[in-house]
Amino acid sequence: MSMEPSGPPRRKPGVEIALNRPIADTEADLVAALKAGDRTVVGALMDRHGEALMRYLVGILRDREPAEDAFQDTWVRVMEKSHRLWPGEPFAPWLFRVARNRAYDLLRRRRRQGHEVPVEPAGPAGQEAALEADLRRARVARAMAAVGPLQREVLTLRFHLERSYDEAAAILGVPLGTLKSRLKRAVEQFAEAYGKEKKRS
Numbered sequence: 195m196s197m198e199p200s201g202p203p204r205r206k207p208g209v210e211i212a213l214n215r216p217i218a219d220t221e222a223d224l225v226a227a228l229k230a231g232d233r234t235v236v237g238a239l240m241d242r243h244g245e246a247l248m249r250y251l252v253g254i255l256r257d258r259e260p261a262e263d264a265f266q267d268t269w270v271r272v273m274e275k276s277h278r279l280w281p282g283e284p285f286a287p288w289l290f291r292v293a294r295n296r297a298y299d300l301l302r303r304r305r306r307q308g309h310e311v312p313v314e315p316a317g318p319a320g321q322e323a324a325l326e327a328d329l330r331r332a333r334v335a336r337a338m339a340a341v342g343p344l345q346r347e348v349l350t351l352r353f354h355l356e357r358s359y360d361e362a363a364a365i366l367g368v369p370l371g372t373l374k375s376r377l378k379r380a381v382e383q384f385a386e387a388y389g390k391e392k393k394r395s
Contacts, residue, residue, distance in 0.1 A: 229277055236269060236272065239285070271292050291367060349381070
């Protein structure tokens with residue numbers, strides 16, 4: 195199964211009711227309304243963060259279906275737990291931490307159940323350049339699978355989602371120096387895994 199998400203994630207009933215109202219202009223207004231109990235603002239927050247959040251979850255879980263489950267559960271928990279946001283606390287890092295906790299819960303459960311996520315190359319291409327691109331994407335997917343969830347997570351945040359060092363550190367809840375060290379190790383591990391994949395193919 196490809197790591198690349200396609201199409202909007204499925205929505206659970208608890209989230210669906212909150213998606214039909216564009217209201218406040220600023221994120222601070224949206225978060226304040228959410229904390230006051232107005233769940234109809236979730237749609238606007240999802241419009242702002244949903245695409246990046248889904249890519250982040252697929253990066254951790256390597257499978258569209260559990261990533262969609264984690265995505266839905268994240269927004270349900272956002273509606274239930276928004277009162278835990280401190281006044282003035284940025285919403286996005288908190289949102290991604292909620293999603294991260296859910297993703298790792300699912301990952302541990304899938305491991306206990308013996309699940310392995312298949313990594314498949316894209317379909318056959320008619321032209322040489324397209325075929326090489328398919329092979330490269332397959333190598334990247336297998337290399338990402340080889341480095342482990344913590345490494346996939348930091349690589350996804352920094353390079354796929356293009357989060358700054360400060361933003362990535364805030365999402366992971368680690369000091370900036372720890373984030374940079376973790377990223378360095380992740381890049382080294384990915385480079386080694388990718389090199390092995392190139393030799394195989």
